[in-house]
Amino acid sequence: MNTACMHQVVFLVLSIQLVARGQELIQANLVWRHGDRSSRHTYPKDPYKDVWKDGSMQLTEQGMSQEYDLGLFLRSKYGHLLSEKYREGEIFIQSTNIDRTIMSAQCVAAGLYAPKNITKWNGIFSPWRPFPVHSGGGDWLHQLYQDPEHGCPEYEKLMRKIRVSSAWYTETDTKYAEFFKNMTKFTGSQNVYTIDTIGGLYDNLFCLKSNGFKLPDWVDGVTMDTLIHLEGVKMGLSFTDYEMKYAKTLSKMRAGIVLSHMIDNMDKRIRGDTKYFLVGYSGHDVSVGPLLTSMGAYNWINPPYASCAMIDLYREKDGSYFVKFWYRNDSNSDPLPLNFYECGHTCSYETFKSVAAGVVTDGDTPSLCGLNKDNKSCSDIAVPVGILVTILGLCIGVSLCFCVARKRKSVNSDDVQYSPLPMHMSGGNNQL
Structure with missing residues (x-):
């Protein structure tokens, strides 16, 4: 059968x-x-x-x-x-x-x-x-x-904030510095790979391997396992954050x-x-x-x-x-x-x-993303009547968008259960 x-x-x-x-x-x-x-x-x-x-x-x-x-x-x-x-x-x-x-x-x-x-x-x-x-x-x-990434200013802003403030990124950059350096050398890339850019290399090698092509000699089992590991974690951290401070907001977005x-x-x-x-x-x-x-x-x-x-x-x-x-x-x-x-x-x-209800958008994605109904960012909503009025309009627009987003129905972060962090992120012993 x-x-x-x-x-x-x-x-x-x-x-x-x-x-x-x-x-x-x-x-x-x-x-x-x-x-x-x-x-x-x-x-x-x-x-x-x-x-x-x-x-x-x-x-x-x-x-x-x-x-x-x-x-x-x-x-x-x-x-x-x-x-x-x-x-x-x-x-x-x-x-x-x-x-x-x-x-x-x-x-x-x-x-x-x-x-x-x-x-x-x-x-x-x-x-x-x-x-x-x-x-x-x-x-x-x-x-x-x-x-x-390309049309939600608040998401971009939040991800930049997480990238700067999260200890995980700093620790990962340090932990895999030698690996990133080697990948840069083997590929001939001009810019050193980081956790944010290594996914492109993973994609290239994975697609070739899945279609039966012989990979370069420098790609061994450890290399592929490391790339798969980094891609999976980085993928997850584009939907939530290591410290779980913004998990609900990111899930909504x-x-x-x-x-x-x-x-x-x-x-x-x-x-x-x-x-x-x-x-x-x-x-x-x-x-x-x-x-x-x-x-x-x-x-x-x-x-x-x-x-x-x-x-x-x-x-x-x-x-x-x-x-x-x-x-x-x-x-x-x-x-x-x-x-x-x-x-x-x-x-x-x-x-x-x-x-x-704690992670759905309720149809208010524009406000969540810092956009108005015409898909323009709040920073673009300014009445062109003098520099002062323009600045005031900008401030009011941003404030209104923030208030709308804050007033949306939500539950406490503790009310929504998220995926537990994998062992390599929570202090376990199965680190690559």
């Missing part, structure tokens, strides 16, 4: 057990990472500068297969919710406006609706058919990918948007305002990672290609609702049931929403 059939049998049995207990799965909200891609970084001594025939950061054939397999898995898990053939109103998929995520979404859909027989459309016999994937430069999911939309989808399903059984978001590691972090489930390992976080909404026979959280980070294994917040693997919907 192949893997897809095994998954289907397992989830069919689970579905029967739930129905027997009067529990019904009524909606699934998913966010997945694109598949394997070409690298985004090169360096002066890179022997593979021109190896990517389709260009940089493009989905590879391996990546297409990974996403197709994800679609097959989703069919095995959620097939009882969906028609065998695509029907408008049952499923909605949105992608960032990036080539590799749009293509990944199409591949997921191809696996999710893989025809059992050869179908015909446009006069062509094919085992595939077109599928609607929503994307666009102005949509929120694309903005989440572009922001906060990074994961709160996705989580807000997922909760809105579930609210609509409960009210009967939507018939969508499955809502999927095709994104990046910076789409999956923040969601895991905000729910206290990030394992400090960069979300792999085609990884998928799933929040399932169930209805009890008494009319109440609960959610379950899953994470699929290995195509060869069943998804992991993740413990989140104080709930464990299963959480009543009311408790879930109550705790999540």
Whole structure:
């Protein structure tokens, strides 16, 4: 029996057990990472500068297969919710406006609706058919990918503050100084690598390795393990901070948007305002990672290609609702049931929403990011009537944005549980 059939049998049995207990799965909200891609970084001594025939950061054939397999898995898990053939109103998929995520979404859909027989459309016999994937430069999911680094001034400001004040960065720069120096020498880079820039080198080597290329002789097992370690931790520290002083705010800026939309989808399903059984978001590691972090489930390992976080909404026979959280980070294994917040693997919907309120944006991302409704920063809102009036306008604008952000509904930081720090960050002995 192949893997897809095994998954289907397992989830069919689970579905029967739930129905027997009067529990019904009524909606699934998913966010997945694109598949394997070409690298985004090169360096002066890179022997593979021109190896990517389709260009940089493009989905590879391996990546297409990974996403197709994800679609097959989703069919095995959620097939009882969906028609065998695509029907408008049952499923909605949105992608960032990036080539590799749009293509990944199409591949997921191809696996999710893989025809059992050869179908015909446009006069062509094919085992595939077109599928609607929503994307666009102005949509929120694309903005989440572009922001906060390029469009959320408050995030940039906060990250700079953390970078300067956090002892972890200083200690890491010192601890890995020799490693960074060696990587700079081997690559021929003009600027010495740091914790902030080493991710580019990791990306280059990882992409080459995953596509079967022989790495340079100076890349041994220890080197790759160190790069993987640094990338995973640095990834996590773009969603939260070592000292956990700004964890809730950072979660709002990074994961709160996705989580807000997922909760809105579930609210609509409960009210009967939507018939969508499955809502999927095709994104990046910076789409999956923040969601895991905000729910206290990030394992400090960069979300792999085609990884998928799933929040399932169930209805009890008494009319109440609960959610379950899953994470699929290995195509060869069943998804992991993740413990989140104080709930464990299963959480009543009311408790879930109550705790999540501390990290969702409530649709007020512009204020949170220090932007006005026209997406201009508060520092740009000044009436050009003399220098004094301009300065006063600037001060008032900044103050108003700060006040709005401060008045937003929130809970104490202690009320939201975040992922525990990995051993290497909390004083353990497994340091590289």
